[in-house]
Amino acid sequence: MNAVTTYEVRPAGSRYEGAVILLVTIAVVAVLALYVREQGRSDDVEEIFEWQVSAFATLTGADQAIYNSLYTVAEEIPYIYDDINFSNAPGEKFRWPSIEDFQYYLLPPFYKDTSWEQNGSLQWSLYEPLPEGEMQGSTLYLGTDGQLPGQGSFLLVIGHVHAGFTNNNAIVIWWNEANHVEMPESGFQDGLILRGWREVVPYSGEQEVDRIYGE
Amino acid sequence: MRLSDLIQRPLLGLVTIVLAFAAGAADAAGLKIGITLHPYYSFVANIVGDRAEIVPLIDANANPHGYAPQPNDMIRMTTMDVLIVNGIGHDAWAFEILDAAGVADTLQLIYANDGVSLIPIAGDPSGEKIVNPHTFISTTAAIQQVYTIARQLGERDPDNATYFRNNARRYALEIRRLRSEFDEKVVGVNLSNFRCATMHSGYDYILQELGLQVTAVIEPRHGVEPSARQLADTIDRIEAADVNVLFAEKYFASRLSDTIREATGVNMYSISHISSGEYTAEKFVSEMRENLGTLARAITDTADASR
Structure with missing residues (x-):
């Protein structure tokens, strides 16, 4: 019987094979990382300022529902304003809709129904700092004293150019984490921020479309 | 002028007039x-x-x-x-x-x-x-x-x-x-015991508008059924939160809803996704009225069972 002889066979390029595989792996990972950075989905759905709060990412439950209702109300208030002032007599002062007017239009979050109760029964009031008909400075709707734990307060401001606002009848919605808040003296941004108000910004369908399909 | 021209020119003019008229009609x-x-x-x-x-x-x-x-x-x-x-x-x-x-x-x-x-x-x-x-x-x-x-x-x-x-x-x-209409059906009803889960995420907007919070969603993404482990976790969450109502899809049935109902004893109600059937002007209001009626029934049934 012949004795068994063992030979160790090594590949010709064995000295470099490991290094080549390592380099190729690093190159593949680097290319993929670059691709993901450029083309991949970002989880940062929106960028906002310190004095703003995201309706999508931060507000929850009832406060999110109230904000979304206010957001749609902003679309309707100018129409209601036209309705209620349509048949004004000559010289009669124009006015913005009252909380009672909103009851007639079944308009949440002002309309007092079961959903209003479920969302905390916020107490709404209207304030016009300079009640001079068409020349009023701004119109404020405050919702406060919600009944749900941790619920904040809301302020809808309609600003007017002649009172120093940038855009006429521009509507801005503010949120304050305090459950009870007194009516602010004016709707100007700086004063509101100093008193703990933060502008609520939506994550809109337009932003989502941009995220999915690119601008 | 040739005879063919005599025929063709008025014909071309007529065609032009007809096309212009057709374009105008399309605009109108x-x-x-x-x-x-x-x-x-x-x-x-x-x-x-x-x-x-x-x-x-x-x-x-x-x-x-x-x-x-x-x-x-x-x-x-x-x-x-x-x-x-x-x-x-x-x-x-x-x-x-x-x-x-x-x-x-x-x-x-x-x-x-x-x-x-x-x-x-x-x-x-x-x-x-x-x-x-x-x-x-x-x-x-x-x-x-x-x-x-x-x-x-x-x-x-x-x-x-x-x-x-x-x-x-x-x-x-x-x-x-x-x-x-929904409010008339639930006004005065005690909602404190109403806790719901949904088969998928289709009803979040309407439930949130009504002030009804969702405890669990079985299938957060359409068509992606949960794994056995995820399903077991969801059933645990439903039981831990004492959920008593499950809203499922009316037209696109899922066998999972029966599994969950059997495992937890929740009452199941069907909501329309408004995504099937004839296209009509009335469809949205008609199906949302039905959906809100179903939600009202789920709320009153829960309140009755809690008495």
Whole structure:
């Protein structure tokens, strides 16, 4: 019987094979990382300022529902304003809709129904700092004293150019984490921020479309 | 002048006149408006009345979830002046058809959700904030879309802009009255024991509007059934939170709903996704009325059982 002889066979390029595989792996990972950075989905759905709060990412439950209702109300208030002032007599002062007017239009979050109760029964009031008909400075709707734990307060401001606002009848919605808040003296941004108000910004369908399909 | 000229010139003139008349008639007939989903048919029909034509992109009984584009869709798309899309994940197939039909650069789109403040999918076990695209199963978010569509159609058809806007307002009030009808059914009912889960995320907008929070969602993403482990965790969450109502899809049945009902003893109710059947102007209001009626019944049943 012949004795068994063992030979160790090594590949010709064995000295470099490991290094080549390592380099190729690093190159593949680097290319993929670059691709993901450029083309991949970002989880940062929106960028906002310190004095703003995201309706999508931060507000929850009832406060999110109230904000979304206010957001749609902003679309309707100018129409209601036209309705209620349509048949004004000559010289009669124009006015913005009252909380009672909103009851007639079944308009949440002002309309007092079961959903209003479920969302905390916020107490709404209207304030016009300079009640001079068409020349009023701004119109404020405050919702406060919600009944749900941790619920904040809301302020809808309609600003007017002649009172120093940038855009006429521009509507801005503010949120304050305090459950009870007194009516602010004016709707100007700086004063509101100093008193703990933060502008609520939506994550809109337009932003989502941009995220999915690119601008 | 040759005899043929004597015949051809008046004939050409006649053809020109007929084509001009036809073009004028087409203008008078208004826009040809494409839509991707059933609710958008109802929205547009109530906005434009008889002053435009509505062209559904896909067949009435096609399931828009995971829809595979068909050749006819491309033909329909080439006839449209404008297409109204959800655009945030519920009709991604429309963009495939746009590319396939070669009109991606020419067909104007109206993104119905442009002005909608979106919410995340509720009760997602991952805790991630994923955009919920079911904005049309709602009242407030639906009204916002009606206004967006009316405004953008008015920009494309200025002669009818006021007509569209007035119709949008009338329709918005009709949608809002659905909430009043719902309220009449539940006013005074004790909701403190009402805790619900949903089979998928389609009902988050309407439930949130009504102040009804969702404890758990079984299938947060359409068509992606949970694993055995995820399902077991969800059942644990339902039991831990003492959930007593499960809302399932009316038209797209899932065997999982029966499994969960058997495992937890919850009462199950069916909600319409408004995504199937004939395209009609009344469909959205009709099915939302039915949905709100079902929600009211779930609430009163729960209150009765708690007495």
